[in-house]
Amino acid sequence: MGINLEDPAVAVRESRLGSVTGYCGSARELCRKSRGCTLCDQSRAFTQCISCSANQVMNQLVFIQDAAVVEHGPAGCSGDIPGRNITGRSGRKKRGLPVRNLRYINTNLEERDIIYGGADKLRTAVRAAEQRFRPRAVFVTTTCASAIIGDDVSGICDEMEKEIGIPVVPIFCEGFRSKVWATGFDAAYHGILRKIVKPPKRRQPDMVNVINFQGRDVFSRPFGQLGLWPNYIVPYTTVERLSHISEAAASVQICSTLGTYLAAGLEEYYGVPEVKAPLPFGVAGTDAFLRELGRVTHRESEAEDYIRSEKERIAPELDRLRGRLRGKRAFIGAGAAHAHGMAAVVRELSMELVGNCVWHHDAVFDSGDARSDTLAHDVETYGDFGIDVCNKQSYELVNMLNRARPDIYIARHAGTVWATKLGIPSFLMADEHFGIGYEGLLRMGRLILDTVSHPQFVRNIAAHGRLPYTKWWLEQKPTYFLGGGAE
Numbered sequence: 001m002g003i004n005l006e007d008p009a010v011a012v013r014e015s016r017l018g019s020v021t022g023y024c025g026s027a028r029e030l031c032r033k034s035r036g037c038t039l040c041d042q043s044r045a046f047t048q049c050i051s052c053s054a055n056q057v058m059n060q061l062v063f064i065q066d067a068a069v070v071e072h073g074p075a076g077c078s079g080d081i082p083g084r085n086i087t088g089r090s091g092r093k094k095r096g097l098p099v100r101n102l103r104y105i106n107t108n109l110e111e112r113d114i115i116y117g118g119a120d121k122l123r124t125a126v127r128a129a130e131q132r133f134r135p136r137a138v139f140v141t142t143t144c145a146s147a148i149i150g151d152d153v154s155g156i157c158d159e160m161e162k163e164i165g166i167p168v169v170p171i172f173c174e175g176f177r178s179k180v181w182a183t184g185f186d187a188a189y190h191g192i193l194r195k196i197v198k199p200p201k202r203r204q205p206d207m208v209n210v211i212n213f214q215g216r217d218v219f220s221r222p223f224g225q226l227g228l229w230p231n232y233i234v235p236y237t238t239v240e241r242l243s244h245i246s247e248a249a250a251s252v253q254i255c256s257t258l259g260t261y262l263a264a265g266l267e268e269y270y271g272v273p274e275v276k277a278p279l280p281f282g283v284a285g286t287d288a289f290l291r292e293l294g295r296v297t298h299r300e301s302e303a304e305d306y307i308r309s310e311k312e313r314i315a316p317e318l319d320r321l322r323g324r325l326r327g328k329r330a331f332i333g334a335g336a337a338h339a340h341g342m343a344a345v346v347r348e349l350s351m352e353l354v355g356n357c358v359w360h361h362d363a364v365f366d367s368g369d370a371r372s373d374t375l376a377h378d379v380e381t382y383g384d385f386g387i388d389v390c391n392k393q394s395y396e397l398v399n400m401l402n403r404a405r406p407d408i409y410i411a412r413h414a415g416t417v418w419a420t421k422l423g424i425p426s427f428l429m430a431d432e433h434f435g436i437g438y439e440g441l442l443r444m445g446r447l448i449l450d451t452v453s454h455p456q457f458v459r460n461i462a463a464h465g466r467l468p469y470t471k472w473w474l475e476q477k478p479t480y481f482l483g484g485g486a487e
C-alpha cells in the first residue's frame with residue numbers, strides 16, 4: 001500500500017509500513033524480520049499511556065505561519081495546545097518572527113453533538129477561523145469523537161472552501177485510526193500534498209526541502225558549501241512557500257520517522273528526489289548523507305571537498321572526546337529513526353550502547369529503499385545491539401533503566417525524570433538537530449562528557465526520592481506484559 005492522494009485519508013502505518021509497537025530482541029533480527037516481512041506486532045496486556053495521531057498532526061500544522069487549524073472534537077483533545085503554544089511562541093522568537101499565539105480553534109463537541117452531529121459547529125468554527133485569523137488555508141483535523149459520530153468532514157471542507165475561497169483541508173487523524181502515533185505526521189503531510197502543494201512551475205536547483213520540527217539551523221553551512229540552501233518545512237513556513245516545495249532539487253529529512261511520507265510523496269508525484277541515505281548522525285552517516293545529497297544535486301566534488309575538510313577539522317577534538325568517553329555506558333530512549341541516529345553517535349564516541357528503547361518501529365520507510373534503513377546502517381556499521389520497541393511505556397523504560405544502570409540516559413521526548421529518580425545522569429534532546437553532522441558529533445560528545453562528569457546532583461535526588469513503581473515490578477522482566485499477557 002503506497003501513497004494515494006485520491007483518498008482523503010492517509011493509509012495508516014500498520015498497513016503501509018508494517019509498523020509495530022512491541023518488540024524486544026536484537027537489532028539485527030529486527031532488520032531481518034522487517035526485510036523478510038515476517039515481523040509481527042506484540043500487543044501488551046497492560047498499557048499505561050500513549051500518544052495519538054491527532055497530537056502529532058498539531059506538531060506540524062499549527063506552526064505554519066499563515067494557516068489556521070480547526071480541531072473537530074471535544075475540548076479534551078486540545079490538551080496539548082497550551083504546551084504547543086509556548087513552543088510556537090518561543091520558536092517564532094528564535095526565527096525573528098513576531099511572537100503571537102497559535103491560530104487554533106476547537107469545535108468543543110459535547111454530548112448533544114455526539115447524538116445530533118457536529119456539522120454546524122464545524123461550519124461555524126471554520127468561518128470563525130477565517131474571520132479571526134485571515135489565514136491562507138484552514139486545516140480541519142478529526143478526533144475520535146467526530147469520527148465515531150460520522151460527521152462528513154470531507155464534504156463540509158469542500159463546502160466551506162467554496163464559501164470562504166481558501167483551501168480548507170480535511171486531515172483524518174482520529175486517535176483510534178492507528179496504533180502508531182507517527183501516522184499523524186503522515187496525515188498532516190497527506191493533506192498538504194493533496195491540497196497545498198502545486199505542480200512545479202520551474203525547478204529551483206539550489207533549494208533543498210528539509211523536513212523537520214523546530215531545531216536550530218545546522219544545514220545552511222554545509223548546504224552553502226555545496227551551493228544549496230535549506231528550505232525548512234513544515235513548522236514556520238508559509239502556505240505560499242509550501243505550495244512550491246515541488247520545485248526543490250531534493251528533499252532531506254532530519255528523522256525518517258517524521259518525514260518518510262512527505263519525502264516519498266514529493267518524489268512520486270512531483271519528481272523531487274528524496275535523499276536516500278542514513279541520517280546525518282556520526283561520521284559514517286554524515287559521509288553517506290552528504291555524498292548522496294551531492295549525487296542527486298550534481299555536486300559530488302563539492303560534497304567530497306566539504307567532507308574532507310570537516311573530518312580534518314574535527315579529528316583532534318573527536319580523538320580527545322573518544323579518549324574521555326571510551327567504555328562509558330549509554331542508554332537511549334527516542335523515536336525510532338532518531339534513536340538509531342543517537343546510537344550511531346554514542347558508538348562513534350567509543351561508548352558502549354547498553355539499551356536502545358524506541359517508541360515504535362517501521363519495518364520499511366515509504367521509499368522502500370534499503371539505503372534509507374537507519375537501523376540496518378547501525379547494525380552494518382557498528383555491529384548488533386539490543387533494541388526494545390516500548391510504545392512510550394514509562395513502566396517498561398523504568399524497569400530497563402533500573403536493570404541497565406547506564407552512565408548516561410539520552411532522551412528525546414520523555415524519561416529524564418525517571419533517570420533522575422534512579423540516580424542516572426541524563427539529558428533531553430529537545431533540539432533534534434543538536435547531534436546532526438560532524439559538528440553535532442562534537443556537540444554531543446561535549447554534552448555527554450559534561451553530564452557523566454557531574455553525577456552527584458541526580459544521585460542526591462535519587463537518595464531522597466521514591467519511585468512510584470513497586471519492588472515487585474522492578475524485579476519482573478521489562479517485557480512481562482508484552483506478547484499477550486503475564487506468565
Ligand code: SF4
Nearest residue numbers: 052054077143144175
Ligand atoms: S483524538 Fe482520540 S485519542 Fe486523540 S486525544 Fe482525542 S480522544 Fe484522545
